[in-house]
Amino acid sequence: MTKHLIIIILLGVLLAVFVVAMQDVQILYNTALKSYLVEGVIPRGFEETGSRNLVTAILLDYRLFDSLFEAGILLIAVSGIIWISKHDIEEKNAQFMYDKFKTPDLFVTFSRLVYPLMLTFGFYVIINGHLSPGGGFQGGAIVASAILILYYIDHDKETNIKLIVTVEKFLYIAILLFAGISIFTRGTFFTNFIPTHYSYDVQTIYLVILNIMIGFKVALGLWAIFTAFLKEGR
């Protein structure tokens, strides 16, 4: 009991320090950042990248280096999970799902209805990542969750987890090469490779292709994680 009391008192001290520190930060952030956003980010963000969604502009142009290694961390984590788990069980999906958990028929029927809608929505989010909220990472997660529903619909299918991870690795190398093309056309690594004198519509080609590649990579990675858990928890 005393241990819990000491922990609560220490956390209260932390909260007090945070409250004192936050008093200035928010005022400073609200005044200084507002002028920076109005003068710098809003006018220049679209002109420099061709992306209306400024989060995508940061992810795929200004800070592409960060995003690439974020995708790399996902790949490394997937490889670790596959290495730890029992990946060499060869069994059909029906044995994983149907024996252990009694899936209701209503759920299966509605998954058949929802599955194409989810896939379409995922591809929409991926392809329109530069115009509307979304992008490669978010759309990839939606596509992956649509693929997970497929496990309930199609029981006879067999998932080859090694093939998924191999495809993901090659896709990651392709993303790195695609992002590195800009050294030949613009002279700097990891930015839009289409020269600046083209129009914005042409420059969005780069954003769409990179969003699609990252989206598929994320979808494959999450699919591999799910399959590894399925085979481990059997």
Place this chain on the structure above:
Amino acid sequence: MDPILTFVVILIGFYGLSTSTNIIKSVFCVTIIESGVILLFLNLGNLDGGSIPIVGEGITMIADPLPQALMITTIVIGSTVTALALMLCIKVFHHYGTVEWAEILRREEGK
């Protein structure tokens, strides 16, 4: 007021992390801390009168896009870390037959 509430969420995660006796509950607490950090960053980037960070005609004020871009990284890495930790939990359960911290420590000392 809002950033302080998000910090309270982080502190709840800390409290759970320091008092939980189950490995899976510890993993949950790490996830709670991560959610608090995400809420804190999004709160700071949300300015008064700002809309979503998509520029177009008639948009004069937007939320700061940089914290949102950073939080995508946090979400992706957080989900993979959670998955890896849970997979290790499964391995620990197969090896020891339990996921209680005290029980595992007792068995390791008893060897």
